[in-house]
Amino acid sequence: MRLSERMSRLGTETAFEVLARARALEAQGRDIIHLEIGEPDFNTPVHIVEAAIKALRDGHTGYTPSAGIPPLRQAIARQVSQRTGTEVRPEQVVVTPGAKPIMFFAILALLQPGDEAIYPNPGFPIYESMINFVGARAVPLPLREEKAFRFDPDEFRRLVTERTRLIILNSPQNPTGGTLTREDLLIVAEVARERQIMVLSDEIYDHILYEGEHRSFLSLPGVQTQTILLNGFSKTYAMTGWRLGYGVMPVELAEQLTRLMVNSNSCTAAFTQYAGIAALAGPHDDVGKMVAAFKERRDRLAAALNQIPGFRCANPAGAFYVFPNVQGTGMPSRALADYLLDKAGVALLDGACFGRYGEGYLRLSYANSLENIQRALARIREALAAR
Ligand code: PLP
Numbered sequence: 503m504r505l506s507e508r509m510s511r512l513g514t515e516t517a518f519e520v521l522a523r524a525r526a527l528e529a530q531g532r533d534i535i536h537l538e539i540g541e542p543d544f545n546t547p548v549h550i551v552e553a554a555i556k557a558l559r560d561g562h563t564g565y566t567p568s569a570g571i572p573p574l575r576q577a578i579a580r581q582v583s584q585r586t587g588t589e590v591r592p593e594q595v596v597v598t599p600g601a602k603p604i605m606f607f608a609i610l611a612l613l614q615p616g617d618e619a620i621y622p623n624p625g626f627p628i629y630e631s632m633i634n635f636v637g638a639r640a641v642p643l644p645l646r647e648e649k650a651f652r653f654d655p656d657e658f659r660r661l662v663t664e665r666t667r668l669i670i671l672n673s674p675q676n677p678t679g680g681t682l683t684r685e686d687l688l689i690v691a692e693v694a695r696e697r698q699i700m701v702l703s704d705e706i707y708d709h710i711l712y713e714g715e716h717r718s719f720l721s722l723p724g725v726q727t728q729t730i731l732l733n734g735f736s737k738t739y740a741m742t743g744w745r746l747g748y749g750v751m752p753v754e755l756a757e758q759l760t761r762l763m764v765n766s767n768s769c770t771a772a773f774t775q776y777a778g779i780a781a782l783a784g785p786h787d788d789v790g791k792m793v794a795a796f797k798e799r800r801d802r803l804a805a806a807l808n809q810i811p812g813f814r815c816a817n818p819a820g821a822f823y824v825f826p827n828v829q830g831t832g833m834p835s836r837a838l839a840d841y842l843l844d845k846a847g848v849a850l851l852d853g854a855c856f857g858r859y860g861e862g863y864l865r866l867s868y869a870n871s872l873e874n875i876q877r878a879l880a881r882i883r884e885a886l887a888a889r
Contacts, residue, residue, distance in 0.1 A: 674820025
């Protein structure tokens with residue numbers, strides 16, 4: 503079959519490949535502990551599930567407007583306005599099946615061959631994949647362990663050129679769990695304003711934060727006409743499989759993303775959108791309980807990893823990942839990840855799955871029970887001692 507040339511430039515998300523390998527081992531009877539996939543191990547709160555069932559019973563089973571049902575767009579605009587202190591109108595909101603389409607569509611709408619886009623590395627692999635897919639140049643912005651996985655401001659400024667059209671930020675961050683400070687955001691805002699560059703701010707982990715308060719890029723002065731805020735329900739409300747996310751952006755871009763919705767999904771499932779209204783309305787006790795559980799796991803996991811010879815692990819402020827430096831083991835991170843899956847039955851990810859600046863690190867998701875995390879740690883220690 504002859505595929506289009508652009509397909510050769512499309513990347514992937516290795517977490518799904520490792521999950522498939524882990525499942526294949528399970529099919530052979532092996533017991534695998536899953537620390538590879540970024541999905542809360544909690545159920546969606548009951549009142550959200552009930553709202554979806556009610557919507558189905560009430561007959562909300564047809565197409566909806568492509569940008570989302572008005573009450574959900576209004577609820578999102580209201581919540582984002584409150585959280586950012588910036589007036590957001592419902593027409594600026596585009597609802598999509600999961601948050602991923604916002605990156606897909608924004609990159610498709612804004613970039614063309616010859617353009618450059620700066621993206622975090624290590625970072626969510628879909629940014630680089632999509633930038634390459636549309637034929638633009640992907641310019642990695644290194645995140646440094648010695649800077650708590652933030653970027654170096656001078657290095658950032660040096661990467662900006664006449665051709666830079668898009669800067670992607672992600673805080674709290676996947677895969678490092680690191681967060682950007684208000685000062686970091688202000689540096690990006692200043693450059694973006696001066697050079698008229700759009701900023702895609704991926705804030706999908708904004709509620710999964712253990713220290714300090716989340717600072718949205720959209721809350722900064724003078725950036726509203728240049729910001730695409732990406733967020734969604736997958737992580738905060740344990741709704742990964744529902745597929746519900748959104749973007750907030752200038753109205754003229756929202757109209758373009760809506761056209762991309764018309765050309766692809768038509769709309770997001772109606773009952774899912776009604777569930778989204780219930781999620782935003784609350785109560786939020788379940789979210790609080792989930793975040794408290796994540797915090798305890800993070801503390802225990804990071805402390806235990808630091809006891810393993812050759813591992814050095816920061817205690818990151820957000821998301822549900824730790825990103826230990828494993829260079830001290832003397833094994834390349836890819837070989838170590840493979841070894842731990844095969845020998846210890848622990849599925850985790852090589853840091854290089856998130857870009858070349860992730861080489862020498864592993865990503866462990868602690869979206870798994872404390873009991874399983876303890877079992878995984880024991881197995882990792884044993885497998886490393888047996889090398
Ligand atoms: N952005 C980041 C940084 C993520 O880690 C993820 C999911 O893993 C997404 C976006 C996508 O979220 P969704 O499942 O809502 O498409």
